[in-house]
Amino acid sequence: MASIFSKIISGEIPCYKIAENDIFLAFLDINPNAKGHTLVIPKKEENKIFDLSEEAYNDLMSFSYRVAKALEKSIPCKRIGMSVIGLEVPHVHVHLIPIQTMADMQFVQKEVMSEEEFQALAKTIARNFT
Numbered sequence: 658m659a660s661i662f663s664k665i666i667s668g669e670i671p672c673y674k675i676a677e678n679d680i681f682l683a684f685l686d687i688n689p690n691a692k693g694h695t696l697v698i699p700k701k702e703e704n705k706i707f708d709l710s711e712e713a714y715n716d717l718m719s720f721s722y723r724v725a726k727a728l729e730k731s732i733p734c735k736r737i738g739m740s741v742i743g744l745e746v747p748h749v750h751v752h753l754i755p756i757q758t759m760a761d762m763q764f765v766q767k768e769v770m771s772e773e774e775f776q777a778l779a780k781t782i783a784r785n786f787t
C-alpha cells in the first residue's frame with residue numbers, strides 16, 4: 658500500500674509545498690514541533706534511510722541542505738535541527754526544524770497553526786529556496 662507521503666507526492670493528499678524536483682519533495686509537517694518544521698522526502702518510496710544507496714542518501718542530504726538554508730533565511734531561530742525517525746510514516750523523511758531550545762527536537766510540544774499561517778509560511782520559505 659502506498660505510504661501517506663506517496664499519496665502527497667501523487668497529489669491525492671494536499672501539502673504545504675516548499676520545494677521539489679524530479680527526485681525530492683519538501684513540505685511542511687502537518688503537526689509541527691515548531692514553525693517551519695519541514696519534511697524532505699525522496700519521491701521513490703523507501704522505508705528506512707539507511708536502505709538508500711549511498712548516492713541517494715547523499716543526494717537527499719544535499720537537497721535537505723538547500724531547504725535548511727531557505728528555513729534559516731525565513732524563520733528567526735537559533736539553528737535548524739535535523740532528525741530522522743520514521744516510526745510513524747515508513748517512507749524516508751528528514752525532519753528539518755527551526756529550533757530555539759532542545760524541547761523543539763523532542764516531538765512532544767506541538768505548534769498549533771492555522772491554514773492561513775501554513776500557507777503564508779510555505780510561500781515565504783519557498784521564495785527563499787535556491
Ligand code: 5GP
Pocket residue numbers: 661670672673684685686687688689696741742743744745746747
Ligand atoms: P516519524 O515517522 O518521523 O516518526 O514522523 C512522521 C511525521 O510526519 C510526523 O511529524 C507527522 O506530523 C508527519 N505527518 C504525518 N502525516 C502527515 C501528513 O499527512 N501530512 C504532513 N504534512 N505531515 C504528516
